[in-house]
Amino acid sequence: xxxxxxxxxxxxxxxxxxxxxxxxxxxxxxxxxxxxxxxxxxxxxxxxxxxxxxxxxxxxxxxxxxxxxxxxxxxxxxxxxxxxxxxxxxxxxxxxxxxxxxxxxxxxxxxxxxxxxxxxxxxxxxxxxxxxxxxxxxxxxxxxxxxxxxxxxxxxxxxxxxxxxxxxxxxxxxxxxxxxxxxxxxxxxxxxxxxxxxxxxxxxxx
Amino acid sequence: xxxxxxxxxxxxxxxxxxxxxxxxxxxxxxxxxxxxxxxxxxxxxxxxxxxxxxxxxxxxxxxxxxxxxxxxxxxxxxxxxxxxxxxxxxxxxxxxxxxxxxxxxxxxxxxxxxxxxxxxxxxxxxxxxxxxxxxxxxxxxxxxxxxxxxxxxxxxxxxxxxxxxxxxxxxxxxxxxxxxxxxxxxxxxxxxxxxxxxxxxxxxxx
Numbered sequence: 414x415x416x417x418x419x420x421x422x423x424x425x426x427x428x429x430x431x432x433x434x435x436x437x438x439x440x441x442x443x444x445x446x447x448x449x450x451x452x453x454x455x456x457x458x459x460x461x462x463x464x465x466x467x468x469x470x471x472x473x474x475x476x477x478x479x480x481x482x483x484x485x486x487x488x489x490x491x492x493x494x495x496x497x498x499x500x501x502x503x504x505x506x507x508x509x510x511x512x513x514x515x516x517x518x519x520x521x522x523x524x525x526x527x528x529x530x531x532x533x534x535x536x537x538x539x540x541x542x543x544x545x546x547x548x549x550x551x552x553x554x555x556x557x558x559x560x561x562x563x564x565x566x567x568x569x570x571x572x573x574x575x576x577x578x579x580x581x582x583x584x585x586x587x588x589x590x591x592x593x594x595x596x597x598x599x600x601x602x603x604x605x606x607x608x609x610x611x612x613x614x615x616x617x618x619x
Numbered sequence: 620x621x622x623x624x625x626x627x628x629x630x631x632x633x634x635x636x637x638x639x640x641x642x643x644x645x646x647x648x649x650x651x652x653x654x655x656x657x658x659x660x661x662x663x664x665x666x667x668x669x670x671x672x673x674x675x676x677x678x679x680x681x682x683x684x685x686x687x688x689x690x691x692x693x694x695x696x697x698x699x700x701x702x703x704x705x706x707x708x709x710x711x712x713x714x715x716x717x718x719x720x721x722x723x724x725x726x727x728x729x730x731x732x733x734x735x736x737x738x739x740x741x742x743x744x745x746x747x748x749x750x751x752x753x754x755x756x757x758x759x760x761x762x763x764x765x766x767x768x769x770x771x772x773x774x775x776x777x778x779x780x781x782x783x784x785x786x787x788x789x790x791x792x793x794x795x796x797x798x799x800x801x802x803x804x805x806x807x808x809x810x811x812x813x814x815x816x817x818x819x820x821x822x823x824x825x
Contacts, residue, residue, distance in 0.1 A: 424821050428814035432796060455798065491817045492824040506719045510712035514812065521816055560819055584819045590638060592661065600822040602815045606720065608634035609808045610727055611697045613766055613790045615630050616806040618698040 419467050426464055427491050429454060434484040446477035496520045498557045499586075502573050503564035504528035504536075504543045507588060511562060513539040524556060546573075553580035562586045563593075574601075625673050632670055633697050635660060640690040652683035702726045704763045705792075708779050709770035710734035710742075710749045713794055717768060719745040730762060752779075759786035768792045769799075780807075 433454045437445065451458040465471045468490050471483055488494065497520060501508045504526040512523045526538060527546045536543045544552060561577040563570050563585060570589030577585065584600040587593055590607050639660045643651065657664040671677045674696050677689055694700065703726060707714045710732040718729045732744060733752045742749045750758060767783040769776050769791060776795030783791065790806040793799055796813050 425814070425818055427821060428811065428817040429798070431817060432813070490821070492820045493817070497820060497823075506712075506716035510716040511812075513712045516813065516816060519813065519816070559823060560816070584823050586815060586819060592635075600819060602819045602822075604810060604812070604815060605634065606717075606810070607638070607722065607725065608631070609792060609810060610722060610725070610766070611634040611637060611699070612631055613792055613806060613808045614698045614703060615633060615696070616808075617703075617765060617790050 423464050423467055426456065427487060430464075430487050431484065431491060431493075434480055434487060437480045438484060442480055444477055445480055450478065493520055496522055497559040499523045499560045499562055500552075500558050500577075501526045501541075501562045501564060502546070502549075502577070503566075504530070504533045504538065505564060508562070508564040509538050511564065512541050521560070523562075524558075525552065527552075549576055550580050553577070553582070558582050560584045560586055562588070564588045567591045629670050629673055632662065633693060636670075636693050637690065637697060637699075640686055640693060643686045644690060648686055650683055651686055656684065699726055702728055703765040705729045705766045705768055706758075706764050706783075707732045707747075707768045707770060708752070708755075708783070709772075710736070710739045710744065711770060714768070714770040715744050717770065718747050727766070729768075730764075731758065733758075755782055756786050759783070759788070764788050766790045766792055768794070770794045773797045 433450075437453075445453075447458045447461060451461055454461070456464070468486070471478060471486060499516075499521055501511055501523055505528075508526055508528075512526060516523070523541050526541055526543045527549055528534060528543050529546045533543045534545045558577070558581070561574075561582040561584070563573055563577075565573055567590045570587065570591045571593055574585055574587070574593045574595055578595050578599050583598065584602070585593065585595065587601055587603045588606070590605055592603070593601055595601055639656075643659075651659075653664045653667060657667055660667070662670070674692070677684060677692060705722075705727055707717055707729055711734075714732055714734075718732060722729070729747050732747055732749045733755055734740060734749050735752045739749045740751045764783070764787070767780075767788040767790070769779055769783075771779055773796045776793065776797045777799060780791055780793070780799045780801055784801050784805050789804065790808070791799065791801065793807055793809045794812070796811055798809070799807055801807055
C-alpha cells in the first residue's frame, strides 16, 4: 500500500476504530459482523469496507471480523508497534496533565519536560524531570525525540517550534493558540482549546 | 441572518479570525486590506469574503477592514459578548489545568469542579471549589451551567453526560476518550487527545 495516498479523513477515523475495537476486547468480544461493527462505531458498513480496503484485506465475506486480529492490524497501520519518545515544552498545568495522562500504555513515553522557570527546573513531575529549556538542543542531540509537545504560551510557541524542528523533531503536538509555521517534513497536530470553546459558544447561541 | 444555515466549516474558521484579529489589535494594527488579512490568516481573499457574507456586510470595497470593528463583529457572531458558566467534571490533572488555562479573559468562567474522591472534595483549586459529584443535580438546579466539561475516565463519561444533560446543560466539552450519546439539543465538542497522538503517529510513519 502507498500510505501517502490515504486521505486525512480515513487517517482520522483510524483512532476511532482502535478505540472501538479495544473496548470490544475489554468486553470479551471475539468476533463481530461488519453490521455490528457499523452499528457500534457509527460509520456505514460500506464506509468501513472502503476504509479497510485502503490497507489490504480484513475479515472474510459472511464471517465478519476477528476483533483481536483487526485491532492488531489497525494498531500496525497506525504505527503503535513502536515506542514513541515525547518531550513536553512548558511545565505548566497542561504539560503536567499530559505527562500524567496515561499515554504510556499505548507506547507514548514522555522522557522530559522543559521550562525556563528556575523554580521548576530540576523538579520531578510524575517521574519526569523538568530540564532547562536553554539546553534543549543539547538534549535533542543526545536523545531521540519523536513528538515535541508544545504547551508554552502562544508568544513563544513559534520560536520553540523552530528550535525543535532544527534539532530534528519530525512531529509537533501543539497546544499553543498559534498556527505554527514549520518545514514541510514536520507534521503538526493542533489542539486549539480556545477555538473549541468558541465553537461550542457559537453553537450554543444557534 | 439564519445562523443554523451556516456550515460547520465556516463556524470552525471563526475562532481563527478572532485569534488573528486579536493579534493585530495587540500589534496596534488599525486597518487591514482583505489581501493582507488573507496573507496573515492563510485563507484566500474570496474565502474570507464568502465567510463574512454569511453574517452581513463588513469593510468597504477598496478600504479594507477596520480591525477593531471586525473583531467586535466576529466576537458578536461567536457570542463572546456574554459570560459563560462552566463546570468541570473530574478534578484530575487535566481538570486542574483547564481551570487555570486563562479562559476567563474571554468570558468563560469555571464556577466549580466536581469529583468523587473524598480527598479532593472541599479543596480549592486555583480559586475553584471541588464539590462532591453526588450533589451535581442539586448544584445544577441552583446555578446556571452553560458548558459542562468532562475530564473523567472514559468508563464513567457517558453516565456523567447523561446526568448533566438531564440537569439542563446544553453543551458538553468532552475530553474523555468516548463518543458520547446525548439528546439532540445538546452540543458536544470532543477533544480526543489519544486520537491526536495516533494521527501524529500515523503521519510520522508515512
